[in-house]
Amino acid sequence: MTIARLWDGLAALVYPRRAVCMGCRSQAGFAQDWLCDDCRRLMAKLWLGAQPAPEVPGIAGAAFAYRYNGPVKGMVRQLKYRGTYRLADAMAADMARAYRSLLPTGATMIVAVPMHPRRQRRRGFNHAGLLAEKTAALTGLDCSNALSRTRYTTQQARLSREARLGNMRGAFACDESVRGRRVVLVDDVCTTGATASACVEALRQAGAAAVYLLCYARAEPPGQDRK
Ligand SMILES: [Zn+2]
Known part of the structure; x- marks a missing residue:
């Protein structure tokens, strides 16, 4: 038995495909x-x-x-907080399909919204980075780590849009590899757009010719309108 086969066998034990729905946690069983x-x-x-x-x-x-x-919330939470990495394949396939609705973009590069190294150590992986890698493989774009966090930011979930914008301003740096290139910025969920906006600013300042945004999900900010 090859290592890969053995691994698949173990993964099937750890993630039994027919047991629990990742969308609603139902244990009724299902075919796909x-x-x-x-x-x-x-x-x-x-x-x-x-x-x-x-x-x-x-x-x-x-x-x-x-x-x-x-169920979209369920998928994101399973990936993000429970580390169900194998969901990333299905999620990236949907993101690649969403990306195709933007074509033609002329883009050659995918860049993930980065996680601060401290948070990444705690969580074990950057879910946006994983989605970016897999989406890049499906769309034929280069996957780049051009963006990095310049400082640790507080969790955004409970902040208003204005607070989020302030929290994120200047929180990202971008290297020169994006100069003159059309890039696709990837994140899991876009809520107020504060994180994406700060990333776009860093990408444009580093010379990106154009930036597209691609996310698995779009949320309505709680109790407020988008502006
Ligand atoms: Zn379900």
Whole structure:
């Protein structure tokens, strides 16, 4: 038995495909990977694709696989907080499909929203980086680590849009590898656009010719309108 086969066997034990739906945690069992039939139907209704994103100034276009709701939340949380890495394949396939709705972009490079090294050590991996890598492989774009965090920022989840913008301003640095290139910025979820906006600013300052935004999901900020 090869190492890969052995690994697949072990993974099947750890992630039993028929046991729990990643969307709703139902244990009813289902025929396909990760999602029960109900969640799969719901996901189809949440599909977005190319969308205007005025909350992220300076971008050439944006696409989101899904609205951040129901089973989509389940998928993101499973990847992000429970480290179910194998979900990233299915999520990246949806992101690649969303990206195709933006074509032609002329883009040659994918750049992930980076995580601060301290947080990445704690969580074990950067989920946005994983999605970026897999989406790059599916779309034929180069995957780059051009962006980095210049400082540790507090968790954004409970902050207002204004607070998030302040929290993120100047939090990213970008290397010269993006100069003259059209790049696709990748994140898991876009809520107020504060993180993406700060990344776009860093990319543009480093000379990126154009920046597109590609996220797995787009959330409505709680209790407030986008601006
Ligand atoms: Zn389900």
